[in-house]
Structures are given as C-alpha cells and as structure tokens.
Amino acid sequence: MLPDRLNRVAVLVLEGAKPLDVGIPAQVFTTRASMPYEVRVCGPAPGLVTGGDGLSYHVADGLDALDWADIVFIPGYRFPDREDPPQAVADALIAAHTRGARLAAISTGAFALAATGLLDGKRATTHWHYTRQLALKHPSVLVDENVLFVDEGSVLTSAGAASGIDLCLHILRGDLGVAASNHAARRLVAAPYRSGGQAQYVPRSVPEPLGERFAATREWALHRLGKPLTLEILARHAAVSPRTFSRRFAEDTGYPPMQWVMxxxxxxxxxxxxxxxxxVEQIAAQVGLGTGANLRLHFQRILGTTPSQYRRTFVA
Incomplete structure (x- = not known):
C-alpha cells in the first residue's frame, strides 16, 4: 500500500539529453506498490526539448516541477563543456536545493550541477571521458575520476549511464532499505549493489597526453613495462635531467612519471x-610489479577492485 505522500522525483531534461540517462531514473522510481515515488519529467519549459542521439522529448512540466520535487535528477547531455545551461535552470536548481531537495546528476549532468556552485569544495564525478574537462571548467570541484558515484548528502553525481543505475539503487537503499533496492535491481535485471568507490572501467587509465614532449619516451616505456623503470632511466632516455623530465612530463600528461608508469x-x-x-602471480611479473600481492595492492588502489573480481567481470 502506498503512503499518503509519495516521494516526488523530477527528471530535468536539458538540450542534448541522452536517452539512457533520462530513462534510468524515470524507470527506477516509477510509481508502484513497492516504489512509493511519483515521477515528473520536465524541461526548462513545457514542450519539446531537443535531445541527443536522434531523440527529442515532449515534457509536460517546466522548471516549476523543481519546486515540487524532493529529488531532482539531472541526466547527462551532449557537449557539456561548451556552455552552461540557461541561468534560469541554475537558479531553479539552487532554489530546489535551498528548499531541501536532493540533486542527483547522471554522467555529464554533473556540469549543469557544477554550474550552480553547489559542488564547489565537494567531491564529484562524471563520465570518464569528461572528468578532465569538468576539473578544468570548474576548478573548485574536487573531481574524482575513479569512482562510479559520489554521495555528498544533498548533492550526488555518477559516472556514465550504467552507473546511473547504481546511483539510483544507492538512493533507494537509503530511502527504503536493502530489500527494496534489491527488489528494484531484480526488476531491472541489474547488479543489486556496486560500491560507489569502485572505479569506472575506462578503456585506459593512462590519460591522453596534453602535449607531445617525450612521446617517444612514453612509447618506449610502454613496450618495456615488465623491466625496471625509474625516473632516472626515463630521463636518460629523454636526454634531460630527472628534475626537468619530472616537471615537463607532468605538464604533458597530468601525472608524475612514476604514477603514470604504475x-x-x-x-x-x-x-x-x-x-x-x-x-595473477605470472601477470604481476610480466607487468613489472613483481608479486601478486603487489599487483593486488595497486589494482585495488587504482581500480577499487581485485584482479580476481575484475577477471570475473570481463571474462565469460
């Protein structure tokens, strides 16, 4: 039996909105006996909102739905680093937050949330492809590129679309308990629980270089990861001093040399x-980490999981 007052969920569709990101909270929080929520899909104004990936959305509600909502979801949208959403959107999000609503961004929706200033000084994440742009555009936000979602209480952010499911189930778990969130996960045919601290499975954790200095040394290092690599060895290959190499390498890649190597x-x-x-022991030796224990230590630190768990995820 549903309570007298349903929890109110608004899904804010912005221009370029991604279909999966819009659909996830709308479906997870759908009204049913096991889900005491009411969902409204809204936009900057009622009517047609041009979406991404060839889809558009006809929304019945405008920003007044944010005055009504207990939770506001901001789905991801295309080209978030080019310009901020309209000021009216930022103002409505701030007003909803001030009133006590929770704001939850999925994927690149974090850019719209960051534009309000509500993420300043707080941890946040977004899709791995955009973490660097989010950090550059909003330097006061503590961007964490290695997590599935971040819960800062009244503001929450998640990585790509699938981690939006994880964020929604996390919210359900807090609102209704483990049994309800597990029931919703079974309905969605989704994993019942993935820790927010688990790393995003990006294609490569080594970042694309910001500059091309030492490109030959980076390529050389990638072909001898199983052999000893120290700052001195790398600097010698680049024909510069270790101090100069360390400084310029970090400028090129965003990482100190030995962190990049790891x-x-x-x-x-x-x-x-x-x-x-x-x-695992043989893999550790081949990649230059010596022992399985050493591989497990750094694997857990960087990816938030173990080699064995990772293999089970990716091998049929």
Missing part, C-alpha cells in the same frame, strides 16, 4: 586478465 602497468595487467588465463 597506471600503464595496471592497464597491461587488465588486458592480460581479460585476454588470458595466466595466474
């Missing part, structure tokens, strides 16, 4: 876990 080794370990049946 991420490259973890990436190679991921490939071997996905494509082979080699034991």
């Amino acid at each position: 991420r490259a080794r973890i990436d190679l370990a991921r490939e071997l876990l996905e494509l082979s049946q080699l034991p």
